[in-house]
Amino acid sequence: MAFYRPARYQKPFVILLLLALLVLPPALYAWGQAFYIGFATRILIFALAASSLNLVLGFGGMFSLGHAAFFGAGAYVAALCMDNGISDALLAFPLAMTVAGLLALVVGAISLRTRGVYFIMITLAFAQMTYYLFVSARVLGGDDGLPLAGRMTLGGLSLTSDGALFYSALGCLALVMTFLGRLADGRFGRTIQAIRDNEARMEALGYPVFRYRLVCFVLGGALAGLAGALLANLTGLASPNLLQWTQSGTLLVMVIIGGVGYLYGGVIGALVLLCLEEVLVGFTLHWHIGLGLMLIAIVLFAPRGVAALFGKSNG
Amino acid sequence: MAEALLEVRGLSRRFAAVDALKEVDISVDAGEIHALIGPNGAGKTTFIHHVSGALQPDRGSVHFAGRDVTRLSMHQRVAAGMARSYQITNVFLGLSVLDNVALAVQGRPDAGGSFRFWKPVSSEQWLFDEARGYIDQVGLSARVETVAGNLAHGEQRALELAMALATKPQLLLLDEPMAGTGQEESTRMVELIDHLARHVTILLVEHDMDAVFRLADRISVLVDGRLIATGAPEAVRADPDVRRAYLGDHL
Numbered sequence: 045m046a047f048y049r050p051a052r053y054q055k056p057f058v059i060l061l062l063l064a065l066l067v068l069p070p071a072l073y074a075w076g077q078a079f080y081i082g083f084a085t086r087i088l089i090f091a092l093a094a095s096s097l098n099l100v101l102g103f104g105g106m107f108s109l110g111h112a113a114f115f116g117a118g119a120y121v122a123a124l125c126m127d128n129g130i131s132d133a134l135l136a137f138p139l140a141m142t143v144a145g146l147l148a149l150v151v152g153a154i155s156l157r158t159r160g161v162y163f164i165m166i167t168l169a170f171a172q173m174t175y176y177l178f179v180s181a182r183v184l185g186g187d188d189g190l191p192l193a194g195r196m197t198l199g200g201l202s203l204t205s206d207g208a209l210f211y212s213a214l215g216c217l218a219l220v221m222t223f224l225g226r227l228a229d230g231r232f233g234r235t236i237q238a239i240r241d242n243e244a245r246m247e248a249l250g251y252p253v254f255r256y257r258l259v260c261f262v263l264g265g266a267l268a269g270l271a272g273a274l275l276a277n278l279t280g281l282a283s284p285n286l287l288q289w290t291q292s293g294t295l296l297v298m299v300i301i302g303g304v305g306y307l308y309g310g311v312i313g314a315l316v317l318l319c320l321e322e323v324l325v326g327f328t329l330h331w332h333i334g335l336g337l338m339l340i341a342i343v344l345f346a347p348r349g350v351a352a353l354f355g356k357s358n359g
Numbered sequence: 360m361a362e363a364l365l366e367v368r369g370l371s372r373r374f375a376a377v378d379a380l381k382e383v384d385i386s387v388d389a390g391e392i393h394a395l396i397g398p399n400g401a402g403k404t405t406f407i408h409h410v411s412g413a414l415q416p417d418r419g420s421v422h423f424a425g426r427d428v429t430r431l432s433m434h435q436r437v438a439a440g441m442a443r444s445y446q447i448t449n450v451f452l453g454l455s456v457l458d459n460v461a462l463a464v465q466g467r468p469d470a471g472g473s474f475r476f477w478k479p480v481s482s483e484q485w486l487f488d489e490a491r492g493y494i495d496q497v498g499l500s501a502r503v504e505t506v507a508g509n510l511a512h513g514e515q516r517a518l519e520l521a522m523a524l525a526t527k528p529q530l531l532l533l534d535e536p537m538a539g540t541g542q543e544e545s546t547r548m549v550e551l552i553d554h555l556a557r558h559v560t561i562l563l564v565e566h567d568m569d570a571v572f573r574l575a576d577r578i579s580v581l582v583d584g585r586l587i588a589t590g591a592p593e594a595v596r597a598d599p600d601v602r603r604a605y606l607g608d609h610l
Contacts, residue, residue: 045453046506223476231465231475231483238451238462245449248411249466250437250526256473 047237048103048228048307051354058221065214069207081206082278087318088213089274092220094298094310096267101296102305103228104260105240109164109292110151110171114144114265116287118272120178123190123282133196133203133212137273144269145262147174152261156254168289175287189283196277203277213274217311220267225307236260237305301342303349312350316342362425364389364530364560370409370419379405380416381584387530392552392561394575396568398604402584403564404446407534410562411443412436424529438468442528446535446564448515452508456499456518459507460490463525493521497551513544520551530560537567549573572596580604 069081097111118140125136151170158166178184185191195203203209227233235256239246247253276282285291294317302313320338324331346353363386370383379402387393395403408414410421412433420429428436451459464486465473480486494503497517502510507518516536523531536552537545549570552561556574565571571578572592579589582604588595595601 047454047458226479227476229479229481230477231473231480233476234462234465234480235473238454241451241453242449244413245451246466247433248413248437248443248445248449249463249522250434250468251466251473252432252434259474 045237045241045305047234048305050225050229050307054307062214062218069210073207078206081210083318083322085206085210085213085278086275087315088210088217089271089278090295090298090314090318091311092213092217092274093268093271094295094302094314095217095220095224095308096264096271096310097295098299098302098304098306098310099224099227099267100261100264101299102303102309103233103240104236104257104264106156106257106261107164108155108167108261108264109289109296110155110167110169110174111264111268111295112287112289112291113151113171113174114148114268115272115275115291115295116178116282116284117144117147117174118269119276119282119286120184120190120272121269122196122273122276123192126192126194126196127190131194131196132200133198133273133277136196137216137270140269140273141266142269144272145266148262148265148268149258152258152265156257156261168292171287171289171292175284175289178287179284185282187284189281189285192276192280192282195280209274209277213278216270216274220270221307221311228307232256232259240305297339299349301339301349303351306349306351309349309351316350363387363422364424365410365562366422367410368420368422370406370416370421372405372409372414372416378584380409383419383581383584383586385579385586385589387560387562388577389529389560390556391576392556392563392574394563394565394571394578395581396565396571396578397581400583401581403581404534405584406581407443407532407562407564411441411532437466437526437528440527440529441532442523442526442530443532444516444519444523444534444536446538448512448519450507450515450518450522453506455504455506456494456510456521457487457490457503459518460493460521460525461486463522464489464493467526469527490525493525494518496524496555497521498547513540513548516540516544516548517551520555524555524559528559530562531555533561533563533565535564535566537565537570545570 068084072078072080093115100106100108121140121143122136125139130136155163155166179187197203198212203212235251239253239256243253272286298313298317299310301316303309320335324334365387367383367385370380372380397403409416412431420427423439423441428439464470494500497520499514499517502514536548540548545567552574575592577590578592578595580587580595580601587600587604588598
């Protein structure tokens with residue numbers, strides 16, 4: 045595959061989208077649909093989580109089935125922070141990213157010595173181990189998870205209102221997407237993309253492949269941790285479900301729907317999947333059937349993801 | 360005699376019940392073109408894999424530029440000044456010629472590493488300027504923007520060489536650079552290798568005997584994983600063991 049290049053219309057499009065999102069909460073209030081602010085926040089958070097997986101899978105070529113471990117770990121760190129009196133997100137979020145990143149470092153340092161199916165299996169195994177570890181630890185609330193006493197503050201600003209949390213999530217996503225866009229077009233991004241395409245050749249060009257892969261994996265884990273910490277604030281609970289392998293699967297489906305290796309693939313995937321879910325739930329309890337059919341249609345008609353439908357835009 | 364640039368001693372490797380390499384000693388002097396020849400399956404490519412670090416030997420050692428590199432990984436050996444080309448073309452088919460070579464320049468130790476997350480590569484003009492220099496050297500200037508997958512076979516071989524050169528090697532390991540090229544292309548490749556040899560030491564694996572005898576300062580002959588002869592081209596050509604191994608071949 046060619047290297048990622050920002051598409052020509054990407055910047056104005058993203059700025060327009062950002063402006064639209066800025067006026068979304070007041071608009072929803074005005075329409076009396078404030079309920080949807082929480083839903084929109086959820087989309088932003090999953091967009092962030094899916095994008096972190098897209099960094100690992102789409103750009104780094106590492107098919108990890110254990111990404112939920114980092115996502116969930118971030119949520120638990122947020123809950124533990126609240127329990128221990130750290131209620132400022134400026135401290136708690138970096139802490140969540142650090143812990144998730146360290147976990148990714150341990151998992152990656154071992155898993156990245158394997159390839160292909162073995163890599164998928166070993167990341168899954170690590171995620172399941174993390175899950176059972178968290179469920180069996182009484183301090184972490186066992187099966188019930190850890191509830192948060194309330195929402196955090198962001199440098200003195202309370203996140204209690206849905207609007208404030210929406211804007212924090214939007215800010216985080218915008219920062220992360222900017223970072224990922226720069227990264228993909230920079231030396232590191234080229235390196236991991238080339239490793240994805242031909243690992244042996246990169247080794248023969250003198251690149252320490254393992255190191256670059258590991259750093260990519262750790263970055264992805266840390267960003268997933270940030271998403272987890274945000275989600276814990278939204279739902280008020282660090283639930284063991286977040287660590288489940290099905291959660292890893294959901295993130296994978298988002299990335300695949302959106303477009304593996306497209307910068308905005310994770311964002312588009314999260315938007316499409318969560319909206320589909322929301323709409324289908326209104327029709328039937330068996331909404332998974334409808335979702336499954338939709339997924340088959342997307343894979344058949346847009347095998348490289350929705351992002352690929354926008355021509356070669358990489359957008 | 361000056362110390363050899365590459366000194367391989369007692370290199371042995373077994374694959375299941377087959378001795379792929381058995382007690383192979385080869386030394387390559389700085390500045391020479393050393394050709395490694397032998398019938399199909401003699402272990403030539405396996406030998407290159409062991410020298411470049413893609414495979415680890417069961418026994419024996421590889422010294423490069425006075426340093427034991429036997430246990431170093433491939434990327435460490437490249438950083439130490441060894442570059443290789445592949446028998447089967449191995450370039451990034453989705454990337455342009457320029458991006459392929461720029462990637463090789465970027466990977467060099469003196470390029471400053473690739474843990475850079477913010478600055479667009481397109482702003483680092485020197486990477487591309489330098490890449491163009493190597494592309495010039497192999498005669499691909501007219502194809503700079505072409506996607507590697509759209510190049511003719513011979514051009515891909517040349518690109519492969521440009522990428523190896525971009526790592527600024529002291530030693531080039533060329534695994535059948537003439538493989539699959541036409542008469543005209545291989546004539547150009549011979550001239551190119553001859554030209555490169557002024558700046559860099561070359562270990563050449565090749566089946567094209569005309570090319571080997573035109574280029575090589577010394578020749579080593581590998582048969583069934585064993586080294587049966589090494590020396591000046593004329594001496595090797597006259598060697599009875601070599602003639603027996605190549606029975607019927609046009610040596």
